[in-house]
Amino acid sequence: MSHSKGDRHAAVVEVNSSTTPSPITSAGAGTGDSLVPQVASSKKNVAWNNPTGLTPAGPQGSESLARERARATFDVKELTLLLHGEKALEDDRKVLEVLENNPAFSKADIYNQSRTERYMSAAARGKLMHDICKEKGWGDDMIWRFFVMMDEPGPYFLHYSMFKPTLIGQCDDQQKAKWLPLADNMNIIGCYSQTELGHGSNVQGLETTATYIPETQEFEIHSPSLTASKWWAGGLGRTSTHAIVVARLILAGKDIGTHTFIVQIRSLEDHKPLRGITIGDIGSKYGYQAIDNGFMLFDHVRIPRENMLMRYARVEADGSYVRPPSSKLSYGTMVYVRASIVSNAAKNLARAATIATRYSAVRRQFTNAEASKDDTIFNSFEPSSPSARGPETAVIDYPMQQARLLTRISQAYALSFTGQAMMTAYENLQVDLAAGNISALPEVHATSSGLKGLTTDMACAAMEDLRRSCGGHGYLNNSSFPAFIADYLPNVTYEGDNYLLTQQTTRFLIKAFGQLQKAAAANKLPAASKLTQSTRYLLEATKPGFFSERWGVTTQADLSVGTITKAFAHRAGSMVANLASDLARKTQTWTGAQLDIYAISKAHCQLVVLENFAIALVDLQKTASPALVAVMHRLFKLYALDQMQQDIGSFAPYVDVPTHLPLIRAAVREILAELRPDAVALVDAWNFSDYLLNSTLGRYDGKVYEALVESAGREPLNIGENFEVVSAYKPYFQPMLKAPLKSKL
C-alpha cells in the first residue's frame, strides 16, 4: 500500500492502439497486471491504468472465495456433471476456447458502445461465428452454444431460432428442398413476422391480408391500416432478406384465418427493400441492443402461390383450400418452446445468483462478530498497518443476505428440475403425436403454459433482487446485471403474456375437475394411477371431507417432502374446486374471475414444480452421492417452505397460520444455516464462464475491485478526445466558470 508522490500521473500511459485487449478468462487472471487493458479496443489511443501498487484493503476477494469453496459439503464437479452432462460440458469448452482466444469476440467494450456500434459488432461476430462453424463442420447445436456464450441476440438470431425451425416444421417436402439449403448456407437471411402494431396476444385479430389471385396464381400481401404494420420481429428491421409472414388468407372474398407465407423482402442483389415494402427498425429498447426488431408495411406485394407454407394447410392452383388435418399439430412446437423457456429461467436465475453470491463473499461491510463467528479470515485477520482498520464482516454472513441468496439458489435448482421434466414430457408428446395420439396434449399444453408464466415471473423478481443485493455496484453496467436483466424481461411478455397464459392452464383444470366430478357422481372415478401426474391431486378434491382436512404437521420434524407437497396439493385442489363451484352456481363469470384464474394457475404450477423436484430427489437417491442428495433435499425444503411463507394466507385453512407459520419460519432458518457452507459451491456448480458472465462482480477469482477500476479505464468519457479534459469543457463549462461574478447576460 505504499506509494510515492506523483506516481498517479505517471501511471497514465499512452499506448499503441494496435495492442489487443486481454480477455478475461475463467481460469482467473492471476496478478492485477493482467487486468490492465492494453488499449480500449477502438481507435482511442490513451488509456488509464490502475495507479501503481494500490491494492484493495482488507481481506482479498480471492482469499474469501477460496475459503468459501473449502467449506463445501459436496463435490462441485459431481453436481456440474448432473446439471449439464459430459457432452454439453465438452462442447461448451470447445466453443469457449474459440471465443476466449479470438479478440473479435472480446466483450471488453460492449457497455461502451452505442446501439449502432453494438448492431454492427454483432453482425460482424455473427458472420464470423457462421464462418468458423462452417470451417469446423459444426452444426446448429454448436451455433446455439456460441449464441448462449456470446449472450448477445444479434441480427441473425431469429434466422436460427425461428426462421429455420418454422421452415422445417411447416414447409412441405418440396418447399423444404428449396428453402432449407439456402437458409443453412446463409444465402438468405430470414425472420418470423407475426405480431403487428395493433395485435400481439390476439393472433386472430391480425390485419395483414394474403389474398389469392387465381389468374396469376399469386398471393397479394397487404397492410390495410397503420396498425396492420408488422412490428417487433427480430432481424426484420435492417437485416433479413426473407420473412415468414403470418397473414389472413383470403380466398374468393372469404377470410379463412391466419396462415404463414414466406416473403422475400429485400433484393438479393443489393439488399434494398423490394417494391411495395416499407421497412425499418422500430427503435431502441430496454435490452436487445444488438438486434434490429423491425416494422414492415406491405403495399399490394405479390408472392407465388408456392410461397404459402403448405405442410398442413394447402391452397391449390384453382384456389381451393385444403384444411390441415388437425389444428393442434403445431402445439408440439409451442410446448418445446415453453420447456426451453423454463430451463432458461433456471439458468438466468442461476446466473444472477452466481454473481451475487460470489460478490457477497468478497464484499465486507460493518463489523459484526456474531455474524462472522464462522469466518476464519475475519477471526484471524491482522491489519497490515496500524492505521489500517480491522476486518469487516462479509456481507454473505448476514442472515438477511443469506435468505436472499439461498432462497434464490433453491429456486434455480427447483426450476432446472422442472425444465428437464418438461423436456421429457415434450419428447414423450412428440412420440405420441407421431402415432396420431393427442390425448396427452391438453394437459401438457396447459401445464407448460402456466409454468412458462410462473417460472419467468420468478426469475425476473429474483434477478432484480439479486442485483440489489449487490448494493451500489450492482447498478454499474459492468456488473452485467442491467444488460442481462433487461434482455431477460421480454420473457414475461412474449411467447404468451404471463397473465393471459393462466387462463389456458385454469381452463384445463376446471374442465378436468368437472369430468372427475361427473365420474364421482356416477361412481366411476378412475384409479389415481390412471390419471396423469398433474391431475391426480384433483381426484382428492372430489371426495367428501376434502375441505375439512387439515395439515397433519405439529412439529418441525413433520415437515417432509410428502407433507409439504400435500399442502400445495390441497391448496391447488381447493382453489380449483371453489372456482368450479362458483362458475357452476354462476356467482362468478369466467371474465370476472380473472384474479382467481391467475391464482389457480400459479398454485397448480407451484405444485408441479414441487412434484418434479420430488421425483428428481428419488432419482438422485439412486445415482448421486449421499452428500449431494442431502444438499438437494435441503434445497427442496427451502424452496417449498419459502414459497409457503411468502403466500401463507392462500394455504389456509388447511394450514393454520398462527400455528404453522412459526414452524415454517423456524425450519427455514435452520435450513439456511445448514446450507450456508455450500452457498458458493452451489453457484460454482452451474459452471458459468467468466466470459459469459462478463461481470466485474461475479468473476471466479473474486478480484472485484481491480476489475471495477480496470473497467472504468475503458469508459469513452475518460479517454481519447476526453482524456484529461472532457470535451464539454470548452463550449459549456468554461464560459460559466470564467464568467465575472454577479455578471448579467
Next chain:
Amino acid sequence: MSHSKGDRHAAVVEVNSSTTPSPITSAGAGTGDSLVPQVASSKKNVAWNNPTGLTPAGPQGSESLARERARATFDVKELTLLLHGEKALEDDRKVLEVLENNPAFSKADIYNQSRTERYMSAAARGKLMHDICKEKGWGDDMIWRFFVMMDEPGPYFLHYSMFKPTLIGQCDDQQKAKWLPLADNMNIIGCYSQTELGHGSNVQGLETTATYIPETQEFEIHSPSLTASKWWAGGLGRTSTHAIVVARLILAGKDIGTHTFIVQIRSLEDHKPLRGITIGDIGSKYGYQAIDNGFMLFDHVRIPRENMLMRYARVEADGSYVRPPSSKLSYGTMVYVRASIVSNAAKNLARAATIATRYSAVRRQFTNAEASKDDTIFNSFEPSSPSARGPETAVIDYPMQQARLLTRISQAYALSFTGQAMMTAYENLQVDLAAGNISALPEVHATSSGLKGLTTDMACAAMEDLRRSCGGHGYLNNSSFPAFIADYLPNVTYEGDNYLLTQQTTRFLIKAFGQLQKAAAANKLPAASKLTQSTRYLLEATKPGFFSERWGVTTQADLSVGTITKAFAHRAGSMVANLASDLARKTQTWTGAQLDIYAISKAHCQLVVLENFAIALVDLQKTASPALVAVMHRLFKLYALDQMQQDIGSFAPYVDVPTHLPLIRAAVREILAELRPDAVALVDAWNFSDYLLNSTLGRYDGKVYEALVESAGREPLNIGENFEVVSAYKPYFQPMLKAPLKSKL
C-alpha cells in the same frame, strides 16, 4: 384507409437538415402530420415518414380517452390543485413554456444518442438552463422545476442537490461568504464525494484520510489503498472543479472520525486535474446516462486548514479540535432528504400509472362483450369497411388489468399524502431543533428511515408491473419506462440501503416499547394523547388481553377506515411485542432477527401511511367537494385492503384468514368497480406534461400508434448512412448471401 400503389416509396422523403424537429406539446399535436419529424435532429439528412394516409384501425385512441374522461365522477382540476397548489402549477407552466419552445431542449432523440452524446447534450442544456434562469432572475426553486421536467440528471445536478446545500448547512459564516457566491454563479462546479469503492453503508469504515499538518496549517488528503478510491459521486468524473470530500480527520496521529472538506480537484484555468489527483468516470450504468459519476484517488493532496467545513466541528490553527455541539444536528437534513424521497416515490409511481392507464384505455385486444358492457364506443362501433374487423375490448376493461392499474393509483395517492405529512414533520422538527429541542428527533428519524424503504420498494415494484401491463410496446425506450425506471432504481440503494434502514426503525420501536412496558409495570403509563402519533399503537400492546383481541369485522360493511387501520395497528404492535419478548428472553439475537426486524419496519410504516391517509381524509372532508372526498375514501380502502390481501398471513390471528380474506377480496372487487370510471381522471390529475413524460404510450391525446411510427422514423439504424441499406450489408451480409451454395471456406 385507401391508398395507392407506390405511395409507400414516394413517402420516403429527403429533407433539409436545417428544419427543426416539431416538439411534442401537451396540448395535443392535432393531426397526424405534425407528428412527422422534419428531420432527425442531427447531421443526417434523410428521414422516414409515415406512409401517406394510413391510420390506425378500430376506435381511435383519442376517442377512447375522451370517452374515459367524460366518465369521471369528480373534477380533475380540483384534484390537481390539491396535489400541487396554485403557485407550483403556475411556476411549472412558466418553465414548460421555455422547454417546449426552445429546440435545444427537445427530447426527440434522447433514446437515439450514445452515452457520450447524452452527457454532452446534458452539459449544454444545463448551461442553457443556468443562463436562462440568470437572465430571468429565476432562483434555485425554478431551477429544480427545470431539472424535474428535463428529467435528465446531468453533470451539474449534484452541484445544486448536494454541493450547495452542504455549503449552506456545514460552512461557517466566513466560509459561506467565500464559497456560496462562486457556487451560485457557477464560477466553481461542485459535487459531494463520500462513498468509496470499498465502503458505502458503513460510513465509519471510509479509508480516505485528512491529516492535519500544523507546520503549514494544511490538511493532507490521501487514499491509502485501492478500495479507498472515492467512487460514485455524480458530477465528479469529468465535470466538477471542486468536491466536498468526506475523510477521516487525523490530528496528531489520532483518528477523530469522518469530517467534510472542500477540495479543489481541477484547475480553474484549463480544467486539468490538479497534481496528485487521479480522476475519471466510473463507467456506464443501468440509468443516469447523462451524468458522470466519478472515481477519485488522492496522492498526498494538500488543502488549507480553512477548507474543512467548520460550522460544527472545528480544527484550530494549532491543531486542537473543537467538538460539534451535537452529533444529531445533521439529522435534520437526512429527514428532509427522506421526505423528498417519499414524495418522489409517489410522483414516479403516478407517472408510471399515467402512462399505463392511458395506454390501457387506448389499447384494444380480443373481444369480450361482458368486459366491454359499459364501453359505449365498443357497443356502437361500426367497422369502416366490410373487411375491417369488429371492435375489440379496451384492455382497461379487463378485471385483472383494472386491479393492476387501480391498486397502483391508490398507492400513488397514499404515498403522496405521507410525503406531505413527512414534510410537515420535517418543518416542525426544524423549529424544535432551532430551539434546542431534540425530543422529536428519534421518532421522526426512525419513521422517515423506514418510510424511505417502504415507499421506494413499493414504487419500484409498481413501476415495473405497470410497464409490463403495457405489453410488448412497454419494452420500447420510447415508451419512456426503461429510462425512468432505470433512473429510479438507485432509490432503493442510496440514502440508506432499504434493508439496512429497517434496523434503525425497529431499533427505535423496540426501545419505545421497552419504555412503555417499564411504565406499565410501574403503573405510570402516559395517556395516549401524550404519545406521538406513531407510537400510540404500542401502548395497546402493553395491555393484558392484547394478544387475545380479534378483528371486529363480520361483514363487508364493517370495513371502515377505523377498523382497517386497527388491523394494521394490531399487527405492528404484535410484531414489536413479540420481538421485544424474544430479545429479552434471548431466544433471538439482534443479528439473528434481521428478517423480523425487516418485517416490523414494514408493518410500522404501512400503519403510518394509513394514518396519514386517514388524517388527510378528515382534512379533505372540510375543504374538498363531496365527490372528491368519496373518491379519496375509495382509494384509501383499496390501498389498505390490497396491502392486507397481499400479506394476509401476517395479520393472523387477529384477522381470521378463512373468514376475513373472502370479505376483503369481495370488498376490493367492489371498490375496483366503483373506481373504474375515474381511472383516467385520477392520473390526469397529476398533470404530467407530455414533455416530461416523453412517452409514445402515455400521450395526453392517445395517438399512440402514430407516435410509435414517428419515433421509429428517427432511429439511427434507419437513416443517414443506414438509409435504405444498412451499412452492415457490404462487409457482413453480402459475403454470406453471395457465397456459393455448399462452399467451403
